[in-house]
Amino acid sequence: GDSVTQTEGQVALSEEDFLTIHCNYSASGYPALFWYVQYPGEGPQFLFRASRDKEKGSSRGFEATYDKGTTSFHLRKASVQESDSAVYYCALGDQGSAGNKLTFGIGTRVLVRP
Amino acid sequence: DAGVTQTPRHEVAEKGQTIILKCEPVSGHNDLFWYRQTKIQGLELLSYFRSKSLMEDGGAFKDRFKAEMLNSSFSTLKIQPTEPKDSAVYLCASSLVGGRSEQFFGPGTRLTVL
Numbered sequence: 001g002d003s004v005t006q007t008e009g010q011v012a013l014s015e016e017d018f019l020t021i022h023c024n025y026s027a028s029g030y031p032a033l034f035w036y037v038q039y040p041g042e043g044p045q046f047l048f049r050a051s052r053d054k055e056k057g058s059s060r061g062f063e064a065t066y067d068k069g070t071t072s073f074h075l076r077k078a079s080v081q082e083s084d085s086a087v088y089y090c091a092l093g094d095q096g097s098a099g100n101k102l103t104f105g106i107g108t109r110v111l112v113r114p
Numbered sequence: 115d116a117g118v119t120q121t122p123r124h125e126v127a128e129k130g131q132t133i134i135l136k137c138e139p140v141s142g143h144n145d146l147f148w149y150r151q152t153k154i155q156g157l158e159l160l161s162y163f164r165s166k167s168l169m170e171d172g173g174a175f176k177d178r179f180k181a182e183m184l185n186s187s188f189s190t191l192k193i194q195p196t197e198p199k200d201s202a203v204y205l206c207a208s209s210l211v212g213g214r215s216e217q218f219f220g221p222g223t224r225l226t227v228l
Contacts (some may be wrong), residue, residue, distance in 0.1 A: 018148035032214040042221055043205050049214065053213055101159070
């Protein structure tokens with residue numbers, strides 16, 4: 001079945017560092033790809049999505065480009081802040097049911113030191 | 115607009131008890147999802163409803179987990195009987211009908227089974 005693999009564990013950074021979280025997917029066709037962010041005590045929040053090859057999604061300084069060739073949707077931010085400390089999830093949309101079911105990656109915890 | 119509401123926020127149960135978690139989706143959303151979130155497994159889909167019809171019932175969770183949509187604005191997740199391994203955060207999410215729509219998550223219910 002469809003699956004998502006993302007950077008595992010925790011990424012520790014200092015403020016103003018560059019952040020990259022790798023996300024690769026396995027699916028046929030052109031599934032929608034999503035990034036979500038989860039802060040402590042809250043549910044995941046939608047960051048952005050992309051639906052076709054070479055499309056870039058972005059929000060709050062984060063961005064990712066849909067790459068069909070490498071089946072990737074890596075999350076990047078040029079200069080992180082302490083407030084970016086959170087867990088980030090890459091997700092893959094279901095194509096078969098035409099519904100909105102998502103397959104999530106395991107999540108990557110980002111810790112930004114002041 | 116109100117987001118997804120979940121009650122209670124915290125629940126403590128003894129092994130063998132029956133517990134019921136509640137969810138109110140965003141008004142106008144027709145897709146509703148229940149997830150279990152743990153550090154080891156991440157986000158696991160328990161149930162998926164579209165317009166109150168059950169579209170998917172997570173195979174591994176069928177025996178003791180039952181989700182229902184009593185009407186378009188209220189859903190419950192019953193766990194009967196509870197076991198210590200059920201300790202997790204249970205998240206409810208909703209989305210508009212139509213492919214590639216994002217899911218909106220509630221804050222979750224943290225369940226501890228003693």
